[in-house]
Amino acid sequence: MIVTKNLKKVFGNNWVLNGIDETINKGEKVVVIGPSGSGKSTFLRCLNLLEEPTEGEIWFEGKKINDKNVDINKIRQKMGMVFQQFNLFPHLTVLENITLAPTKLGIMTKDQADDKAIELLNRIGLKEKALSYPNQLSGGQKQRIAIIRALAMNPDVMLFDEPTSALDPEMVGEVLELMEALAQEGMTMVVVTHEMRFAKRVATRVMFMDEGKIVEQNTPEAFFDNPQHPRLKEFLSKIL
Amino acid sequence: MQKESRPLYLVALIFSKEVMKGEKILYLSGSWFNWANDLYKSFYNALIPNQRYMSYINGLKITLLISFFAVIIGILIGILVAVLKVASVNYKMRWLSNICNIYVNVIRGTPLMVQLLIIYNLIFTSRNTNEIVVGAVCFGINSGAYVAEIIRAGIESVDKGQMEAGRSLGLSYVQTMRKIILPQAIKNILPALGNEFITLIKETSVASVIAVTELTKAAQYIGSRTWKILPPLIIAALCYLVLVMGLSKLLSLFERRLAKGDRN
Numbered sequence: 203m204i205v206t207k208n209l210k211k212v213f214g215n216n217w218v219l220n221g222i223d224e225t226i227n228k229g230e231k232v233v234v235i236g237p238s239g240s241g242k243s244t245f246l247r248c249l250n251l252l253e254e255p256t257e258g259e260i261w262f263e264g265k266k267i268n269d270k271n272v273d274i275n276k277i278r279q280k281m282g283m284v285f286q287q288f289n290l291f292p293h294l295t296v297l298e299n300i301t302l303a304p305t306k307l308g309i310m311t312k313d314q315a316d317d318k319a320i321e322l323l324n325r326i327g328l329k330e331k332a333l334s335y336p337n338q339l340s341g342g343q344k345q346r347i348a349i350i351r352a353l354a355m356n357p358d359v360m361l362f363d364e365p366t367s368a369l370d371p372e373m374v375g376e377v378l379e380l381m382e383a384l385a386q387e388g389m390t391m392v393v394v395t396h397e398m399r400f401a402k403r404v405a406t407r408v409m410f411m412d413e414g415k416i417v418e419q420n421t422p423e424a425f426f427d428n429p430q431h432p433r434l435k436e437f438l439s440k441i442l
Numbered sequence: 443m444q445k446e447s448r449p450l451y452l453v454a455l456i457f458s459k460e461v462m463k464g465e466k467i468l469y470l471s472g473s474w475f476n477w478a479n480d481l482y483k484s485f486y487n488a489l490i491p492n493q494r495y496m497s498y499i500n501g502l503k504i505t506l507l508i509s510f511f512a513v514i515i516g517i518l519i520g521i522l523v524a525v526l527k528v529a530s531v532n533y534k535m536r537w538l539s540n541i542c543n544i545y546v547n548v549i550r551g552t553p554l555m556v557q558l559l560i561i562y563n564l565i566f567t568s569r570n571t572n573e574i575v576v577g578a579v580c581f582g583i584n585s586g587a588y589v590a591e592i593i594r595a596g597i598e599s600v601d602k603g604q605m606e607a608g609r610s611l612g613l614s615y616v617q618t619m620r621k622i623i624l625p626q627a628i629k630n631i632l633p634a635l636g637n638e639f640i641t642l643i644k645e646t647s648v649a650s651v652i653a654v655t656e657l658t659k660a661a662q663y664i665g666s667r668t669w670k671i672l673p674p675l676i677i678a679a680l681c682y683l684v685l686v687m688g689l690s691k692l693l694s695l696f697e698r699r700l701a702k703g704d705r706n
Contacts (some may be wrong), residue, residue, distance in 0.1 A: 252606055279612035289607035293625050302621060303611035348607075355611060 203359060203390060204227045204249055209258035211244055211414075218244045220414035226359075229293040231391045233401040233422075236411035240392045245411065249392065250281045263358070279307065283351030286364040288344040290336040290351070297332040300351045302341070315354070320338070320374050321422060326380060342373030346380050353384075360384065362393040397442065400424060410434045471519045488673035494664050498674075501660030502681055508577045508656065515582025516642070521588025525619060527590070528597050532615070542590070549587035553649050557584055562652040577649040577656075585642050592638060596631030597623055629700045634694035640686050647682075657681055 203396040204226040218241045226232055247253040249260065251267060251274050260268050267277050280371045292301050300322065301315035310318065323329045326346045336344055345365055352360060362381065366374045378400050385391055385404045395401065401408050402422045409419040410431070418431045426442075429435045489495050523542045530538040549557070562573075563581045600623050609617030650659035661678035665671035 248589055250610060252610060275609075275612045275614050278610055281610070283607075283610035285603055285607060285610075287601075287603050289601070289603035291604065291607070291622050291626075293622075294628070303608075306617055306621060307612055352611070 203230075203263060203393075205259075205261040206248070207218060207229050207259040207261070209248060209255050209260065211241070211248060211253060212256045213361065218414055219248065219255070222414075222416060224409075224416065226390070226392060228358075229388055229389055229406075231308070231312060231385050231404050231406045232393070233405040233407070234394045234409045234411060235396065235398070235437075236403065236409075239313060240411040241414040242411045244365055245391060246394050249361060250278050252283075275307075279303075279309070279355055280358045282349075282355060282357035282360040284345070284349050284352055284360065284362045285364045286367050288336075288348045288368070290344055290348055291322055292336050295333050295335055296328070296339075296347055299336070300354045303351075304354055307354070318354055319350075323347075326350060340390070341369045342376045345369060345373075345377045349377070349380055349384075359390040359392065362391065362395065364394050364396070366395065366397055396441070398426070410437065412416065412437075449495045484668070484670050485677070486669065486671045487668045488664055488677060494667075497660045497664055498657065498677060498681065501655055501657035501678075502685075504574060504614075504654060505646050505656040506685075507574060508646045508649060508654070509639075510583060511578035512581035512585055512642055512646070513639055515579065516585030516589045516638075519583065519586025520593050523586065523590035524593035524597060527594055529615065529619075547591055550591075552607045554581075554584055554645055555651055558648060558652055573649075573652050573654045576652060577646065577654050581642060581646060581649075583637065588638050589635065590672055592631050593627065595634075596627035599630045600626045621649070629697075632693065632697050632700065636690065637692075640689060643685060643689070644682060 204224075206224045209219055209224075210217065220241075222245060232275050235243065236242045244253055248255050248264075251260070255268055258268075259266055262277055265272060265277070267274065290296075291302070293303065297316065297319050300319035301310075301312070304310040304315045304318070305312050306419050320329060320332065323332055328343060328347065331339060331343065331347075336347075339347070349360075349365070359377040365381070366377050368378065374397070378397060381391070381393070381400070382404050386393070393400070393405075403420045407419060408422050408425040410417050410425075410433075418429065418434050419425070420428075426438065429438055444490070489498075496520070523545065527539050530536070530542070558577070558580050561583075562576050595625045603617055604626065605624055608622045609615070646656055647658035649656050655663070659677050661674040662671070664674040668674070
């Protein structure tokens with residue numbers, strides 16, 4: 203579904219990504235972990251071209267997307283993204299947050315989008331918050347709404363950029379629960395996170411990045427129980 | 443009871459002719475009375491005879507007309523320049539932001555009156571130019587540079603994540619700008635923008651140098667007729683004051699309405 207070929211990204215003199223060749227198949231739940239500055243967020247943000255790669259190719263559903271002739275807005279409609287800082291639109295109500303993109307892009311009528319939004323809100327138990335503004339919500343509620351905002355576009359893949367890192371510890375659970383439910387429904391997911399329990403439970407594949415490269419990847423069992431690369435061993439010993 | 447009636451008693455003293463002849467303190471009151479009478483007369487002369495109040499009203503109309511169209515032109519230019527400046531960084535078009543910078547620097551670096559005279563004498567040289575249009579265009583172009591900087595700062599004050607969130611949903615740059623960034627930026631720039639418009643209204647008084655009879659010029663004309671320049675100027679000042687206070691009130695109402703998305 204997503205293929206990267208020799209993906210490289212440079213900020214100034216700093217090679218954040220050092221040639222990544224990777225394939226993510228439909229239905230996979232890929233969890234990316236690694237120390238800060240290892241390029242994992244940049245890798246994720248390159249997948250929907252929030253960062254323009256310096257070199258290399260990105261293919262999505264059989265199309266090379268870092269190409270001048272590709273309408274990236276069309277591609278992004280199929281790639282939902284969830285941010286560390288939620289990035290809800292503070293001047294819009296929860297309902298408007300969810301329905302803005304589908305209606306503005308002409309994918310749904312206002313009524314259809316409203317129905318879809320209410321259905322999604324119902325699912326996360328926040329229907330009564332539809333007319334609230336984001337600042338009236340807790341962090342966990344904001345992030346769950348950010349997730350369903352992306353879901354309202356019916357994406358083929360969801361990208362999560364450290365979705366629980368800005369949350370109070372007691373709110374992490376509700377967000378992970380929703381993500382887990384999504385995974386069980388078969389959503390293709392790429393998740394950058396520090397939540398190792400989530401990686402163990404949900405991932406079909408765990409990747410370890412360091413210095414702009416994918417150093418090691420495996421099924422979660424083998425990855426955590428039998429790490430090979432010394433850098434990964436050191437990393438795991440520090441956080442587990 | 444006695445204390446309360448005392449001021450009334452004094453007033454009665456001042457206005458009663460019989461007592462006016464006598465004592466010293468009442469003589470002073472009399473001179474105060476004369477002074478007030480003079481003042482009243484000079485304001486009366488500056489306002490009523492020959493329907494002079496119509497001159498102020500007409501002048502005020504022109505001031506408002508120039509201000510109104512200058513504000514609209516200023517906002518349009520300001521938004522355009524600000525968005526071009528911000529977008530040109532995104533799309534790596536240095537020349538575009540250079541043009542915008544030249545515009546902003548030239549306008550901000552030269553006096554408004556000089557700009558007005560140059561535009562009036564250089565560009566609109568034909569006999570039948572409408573000075574009001576010239577004024578509105580010139581003030582609009584001038585205001586646009588300041589508004590552009592205010593709006594640019596406002597756009598940049600919106601969290602970068604907002605643009606990313608909009609784009610990640612598949613919205614285009616322009617759609618995200620219009621629906622997500624600008625509505626939030628407006629809240630941040632409204633106080634500064636209000637300031638700019640208040641300044642603009644007052645600066646239209648400079649339009650008198652290109653023979654526009656706006657409020658200040660009207661006051662000067664009346665002053666030259668009545669041989670007393672001060673009363674008409676004070677009347678004009680009061681008009682500006684009322685205008686600006688009204689605008690401030692309007693802006694603060696607007697700000698409050700926009701604040702609805704803020705904390706609780």
